[in-house]
Amino acid sequence: MLMTHNSWASTPTPATLTPSATPENPYGLGALWAQGDAVAKITLLILVLMSMGSWFVIATKYLEQSKLLKLAAATQASFKQAASVRQAADALDTTSPFRFIAEKGLEGAAQHPGLHDTVDFNAWVVMSLQRAMTTVQSRLQDGLAVLATVGSTAPFVGLFGTVWGIYHALVKIGMSGQASIDKVAGPVGEALIMTAIGLAVAVPAVLGYNWLVRRNKAVMEEINAFGADVHAALLASAKR
Structure with a gap:
């Protein structure tokens, strides 16, 4: 009737108390890369490169636009204090679009004296400034074509990966003769992941494109305002 301490010590530990390792997801990104063929891997690499390119453009264009917006305020203040357009231009950085x-x-303005018989001074200065502002606008748009391209093509690249995954699922069904879930789960999971990655690449590119275009408009408003100030100052100096 008496139980010894050894009997208590020899009581087996319940299996439920033993911590178990979390099973690895056989249908995740790691499995997609490990089990995917060359076409699937190339498609995935293309999507990754598209994403990296779009985020690089978004970051660099944001920094460039922010610098120009800050520079615009300082330029307007220094331009109003300068005695002439020449003095104001010399005070600006050589890399400044202003x-x-x-x-x-x-x-x-310096080239006009040889053209005064055929071209009005006002019209000639306006054309010169307009050409310069158009050049600045073109430089501001550099890189936006990358975002537009990624936003329009990434979903189709992901769709290609989806179609390729469905094709593999159908091949496995045909080879096994039965449409069991364990036969098609991998290829179908690969297809869905490709669709998700394609959308994840395209959506930031489209949003970034629209956002940067709006910011470019704000920068161009400052550029146009500065051009108008230069135009007025040149006309005033010509009259004097």
């Missing part, structure tokens, strides 16, 4: 516009306006 100095580029001012320099082109001064070049146009």
Whole structure:
């Protein structure tokens, strides 16, 4: 009737108390890369490169636009305090688009004396400034074509991966003769992952494109305002 301490010590530990390792997902990204063929891997790499390219453009264009917006406020203040357009242009950084516009306006004003019989001074200066501002606008749009391309093509690249995964599922069904879930789960999971990745690449590219285009409009408003100030200053100096 008496139980010894050894009998308690020898009581087996219930299996439920033993921690079990979490099973690895056989249909995740790791399995997609390990089990996918060359076509699936190339498709995935293309989507990754598209995503990296779009995020790089978004980051660099945001920093460029932010720099120009800050530079615009400082340029307007220094331009109003300068005694002449030449002095204001010399005070600006050589890489500044505002100095580029001012320099082109001064070049146009300097070239006009040989054209005064055929071209009005006002019209000639306006053309010179407009060409300079158009050049700046073109540079501001650099990189946006990448976002537009990624946003429009990434879903179709993902769709290609989806179709390829469904094709593998059908091949496995045909080879096994039965449509059991264990035969088609891998290829179907691969197809769905490709669809999700395609959308995950395209959506930020489209949103980033629209956002950067709106910010470009704000920058161009500052550029146009500065061009108008240079135009007015050149006309005033010509009258004097």
